[in-house]
Amino acid sequence: MVGVTLENIGKRFDNVVALERINLTIKEGEFFFLLGPSGCGKTTLLRILAGFYTPESGRVLFGDRDVTHVPPHERNTGMVFQNYALWPHMTVWKNVEYGLVIRKISQQERDQRVRQALEMVQMAEYASRSPNQLSGGQQQRVALARALVIEPQVVLMDEPLSNLDARLRLEMREHIQDLQKKLGITMIYVTHDQKEALAMGDRVAVMQMGKVAQIGTPRDVYTRPATRFVADFIGEINLISGKVGETDGEICVSTALGNIRGLTGYEGIQKGDRVLCTVRPEALIFLEGAPAPDDNVISGQVRHVIYLGEVEQYSVELIDGTLIKVIVYDPSEQRARAGDSVRLRFRSDRVVVLRDEEDRNEAV
Amino acid sequence: MKRFDLSWPTVVFLLGLVVFFAFFLFYPLWHAFVQSLFVDDKLTLTFYKLMFTSPVYQEAILNSFRLGMVTTLATTLLSLPLAFMLVRYEFPGKSLLNGLILVPMVLPPFVGAIGMKQMFARFGSINLLLLDIGLIDQPIDWFGGGGFLGVVILEVLHLYPIMYLNVAASLANIDPSLEEAARNMGSSGFKLFRTVTFPLMLPGYFAGAIIVFIWAFTDLGTPLIFNYRQVVAVEIFNAISDINENPMAYALVVFVIVLTIFFFYLSKALLGNRRYEMIARGHVASASRKASSGTTVLIYLCMLSLTGVAMLPHVSVFLTSISERWFMSVVPEAVTGKYYGMVFEHSMAFSSIKMSLMLSVFSTVLDVVLGVAIAYLLTRTRIPYKGVLDAVAMLPLALPGLVLAFGYLSGYSGTFLDARHYPVPLLVISYAVRRLPYMVRAAYAGFQQTSITLEEAAQNLGASRLRILLQITFPLIIANLVAGGILCFSFAMLEVSDSLILALKDEYYPITKAIYALLGRIADGPYLASAMGMFGMVLLIVSLFLAGRFLGRRMGELFRA
Numbered sequence: 056m057v058g059v060t061l062e063n064i065g066k067r068f069d070n071v072v073a074l075e076r077i078n079l080t081i082k083e084g085e086f087f088f089l090l091g092p093s094g095c096g097k098t099t100l101l102r103i104l105a106g107f108y109t110p111e112s113g114r115v116l117f118g119d120r121d122v123t124h125v126p127p128h129e130r131n132t133g134m135v136f137q138n139y140a141l142w143p144h145m146t147v148w149k150n151v152e153y154g155l156v157i158r159k160i161s162q163q164e165r166d167q168r169v170r171q172a173l174e175m176v177q178m179a180e181y182a183s184r185s186p187n188q189l190s191g192g193q194q195q196r197v198a199l200a201r202a203l204v205i206e207p208q209v210v211l212m213d214e215p216l217s218n219l220d221a222r223l224r225l226e227m228r229e230h231i232q233d234l235q236k237k238l239g240i241t242m243i244y245v246t247h248d249q250k251e252a253l254a255m256g257d258r259v260a261v262m263q264m265g266k267v268a269q270i271g272t273p274r275d276v277y278t279r280p281a282t283r284f285v286a287d288f289i290g291e292i293n294l295i296s297g298k299v300g301e302t303d304g305e306i307c308v309s310t311a312l313g314n315i316r317g318l319t320g321y322e323g324i325q326k327g328d329r330v331l332c333t334v335r336p337e338a339l340i341f342l343e344g345a346p347a348p349d350d351n352v353i354s355g356q357v358r359h360v361i362y363l364g365e366v367e368q369y370s371v372e373l374i375d376g377t378l379i380k381v382i383v384y385d386p387s388e389q390r391a392r393a394g395d396s397v398r399l400r401f402r403s404d405r406v407v408v409l410r411d412e413e414d415r416n417e418a419v
Numbered sequence: 420m421k422r423f424d425l426s427w428p429t430v431v432f433l434l435g436l437v438v439f440f441a442f443f444l445f446y447p448l449w450h451a452f453v454q455s456l457f458v459d460d461k462l463t464l465t466f467y468k469l470m471f472t473s474p475v476y477q478e479a480i481l482n483s484f485r486l487g488m489v490t491t492l493a494t495t496l497l498s499l500p501l502a503f504m505l506v507r508y509e510f511p512g513k514s515l516l517n518g519l520i521l522v523p524m525v526l527p528p529f530v531g532a533i534g535m536k537q538m539f540a541r542f543g544s545i546n547l548l549l550l551d552i553g554l555i556d557q558p559i560d561w562f563g564g565g566g567f568l569g570v571v572i573l574e575v576l577h578l579y580p581i582m583y584l585n586v587a588a589s590l591a592n593i594d595p596s597l598e599e600a601a602r603n604m605g606s607s608g609f610k611l612f613r614t615v616t617f618p619l620m621l622p623g624y625f626a627g628a629i630i631v632f633i634w635a636f637t638d639l640g641t642p643l644i645f646n647y648r649q650v651v652a653v654e655i656f657n658a659i660s661d662i663n664e665n666p667m668a669y670a671l672v673v674f675v676i677v678l679t680i681f682f683f684y685l686s687k688a689l690l691g692n693r694r695y696e697m698i699a700r701g702h703v704a705s706a707s708r709k710a711s712s713g714t715t716v717l718i719y720l721c722m723l724s725l726t727g728v729a730m731l732p733h734v735s736v737f738l739t740s741i742s743e744r745w746f747m748s749v750v751p752e753a754v755t756g757k758y759y760g761m762v763f764e765h766s767m768a769f770s771s772i773k774m775s776l777m778l779s780v781f782s783t784v785l786d787v788v789l790g791v792a793i794a795y796l797l798t799r800t801r802i803p804y805k806g807v808l809d810a811v812a813m814l815p816l817a818l819p820g821l822v823l824a825f826g827y828l829s830g831y832s833g834t835f836l837d838a839r840h841y842p843v844p845l846l847v848i849s850y851a852v853r854r855l856p857y858m859v860r861a862a863y864a865g866f867q868q869t870s871i872t873l874e875e876a877a878q879n880l881g882a883s884r885l886r887i888l889l890q891i892t893f894p895l896i897i898a899n900l901v902a903g904g905i906l907c908f909s910f911a912m913l914e915v916s917d918s919l920i921l922a923l924k925d926e927y928y929p930i931t932k933a934i935y936a937l938l939g940r941i942a943d944g945p946y947l948a949s950a951m952g953m954f955g956m957v958l959l960i961v962s963l964f965l966a967g968r969f970l971g972r973r974m975g976e977l978f979r980a
Contacts, residue, residue, distance in 0.1 A: 105599075105603055106602075107599055107602075126602075126607065127599070127602040127603055127607075128602045128603070128604075128605045128606055128607040128611075129605070130603075131605070132603060133603070133604075134599070134600065134603040136596045136599070136600060137596075138594070138596055140594065140596035140597050140599065140600040141600075142597055142600070142601070142615055142618075142619070143597075143619070144618040144619060144621075153601070153604050153606070153614070154604035154605055157604055157605040157606050157610070158605060201600075201604070202603075205604065205605070211603075
């Protein structure tokens, strides 16, 4: 088991930049997630870790060892492929045993370790089957056993659950998490499913267009998104634009809807900066009673109401025309109907003030 | 919904197909089988016993086996590295090299053999050249072993493209993540190839190997030219003249059929119906990578030298065809175009071209009609026993031409179709049956690539089935049909075993038979024959080029099992 360090990794395909200045430190025994939309470079990064790609710049360290130019077969990583990549001409047993045969492990020890690995993923009874005779979930377990049986330094997972149906995915999520904790292995997991990352990860790196947008615990990246992209990509977000007023302690932003107070993570914020106030839909609360102007209170008109059982979603058109979303949990009664005028309040520690990147993005 | 949709025209056509295949595919084989078991209406196994006890036949069978094995092995060793180079690397000019590989196929090996004999004869150009520069002081017997080596070389040079197409396709079909998984587990190099890559290629490799083996085992023309007569194919050919007295040929034909079936059965038994490429693919990076400039140079060197060697027969045929005299000199002493002129003056040469054209046109028409209809039934309708129809239509791909031709000749002897009197109908049918699989495949691919929703959209707007077929479907698949037709036509023009066996009168000789006959008959034989070979070659090059233009990259699919 080792920690993994990526230093200044850059990779391009022909003229397309796939990765740019990636710096990550993954601790020993950590369950680390690379999260991002398709094309963000997360799979490329994983394949650099596995050794299938060599970066144009930067270094990959396993512990203290520089493995940047070590070929894949000498890295001792265990990879679980998106399509499982089980060899169809070998049985389940042979698939799992393969890595041990390559490592010239004695027959006796092989038997023991393969059996253990298969038991660990509850596939022992399928040992003599061919991969084609297994369901997706079962193939997934075998692929996992194959990656773990060699006791790799690092386990690499390439969207391993994306080909499974929703229920199986939930089941496998717990299973993988249990295994990771039980074995204490360093595991790096690529996914585009934010829920997977939030549910399982110790830490998450959110990636955007070949760069790391934010690294942090799941709670961090959800409640304190560093950029608009992160806020947007993980969960739903309401955006209200405005200009920075006071900056001591809480930030006070003056918007068309009144003043909004919130927190910020970015440094060098100045009075007069154009910013976005981000608020999660579930942080908005319907205000009852007589109107009284106040900070962090906005008013608008309900456009749609969608009842989903455990939650109810309201679309509210604010007085300046922006549509925001409000989510009410445990909606035992309907708070408002389409057409009603409502007022919404939110706590200032649920507001994250972000730099308005629109101009900058256009420049890039 | 009904289980099957059977309209009257479909039923009639299917019945017609049943009759056609019964008469021209199964009856000839059955006839040979029955004849091999009966003498004077009495059941006997004498011929089979004789086949395995008589030294002559033992020798012939053994030789054919050796021919098949050595050819298969050599084509394997050639095409595996070739496939790796061309599938796994990206480099400039790759598609050109890919096309170059197919080039050797444009010459029936026996025509190439004529030229090669000139070049590699005891006092042919190669030996003379080597003597001249003092590398050797005795002429080398290049085709030693009574011609065995010569036959093998010609077969290998002709057949490695077929092997390559199969091997390359199976290599390209391997999901790259399967190899990556093995590398991730610590495997690399030859070990990776042996434990993962090659096992995954096996189905495709086997398919190619069987075709090559059967082809070399049953090729008739090349052993005849090299006078390597102790092989099964030549024994069968020889027996034709005295078929009534010597029924051994029947037994040999049955032997070849059994052998063919055995190999296909073996491949099924060993590999099951494994189709690895059907396994769902996830996100995969392309398995091919950019070749470094060193690798590129190496690839070009390998490819060009191989193609150079493979073109030797073609070059030698060309040189022979323009030689005034070519004897005891490295290159022809004088050059002439007169043999090309002679092609049009010599009665047999000229009539054979007309004959071949006619036969090929008829057989192509037959192929297009049958092939399109069969492909349509297979892709667009629900008919009973679809699998059987598919298998039967593909059967001729596996069936040696020699066997079918022999079955036709003996099976219809004494009827109004008797090839001894008037071979044209049987020649047309045998050409058509043998090339039907290409046409079915080409059309099948067309139907499959054309989404059925395009037809359904027309149907939805009120078009009738026939109208849809003519106005929507055919225009969309016309490229496939044209390409398939061109291939059928050109292969019919250069068909060897059917022509050699079925055409028994001078005036009905097709090109290939005329080439063979001219060789032995007149003093200028080899020169005139070579000139005719050049005609065939040019024709085939043009046809393949045209077919390639229409089919694009899918061209290779037609030559795979």
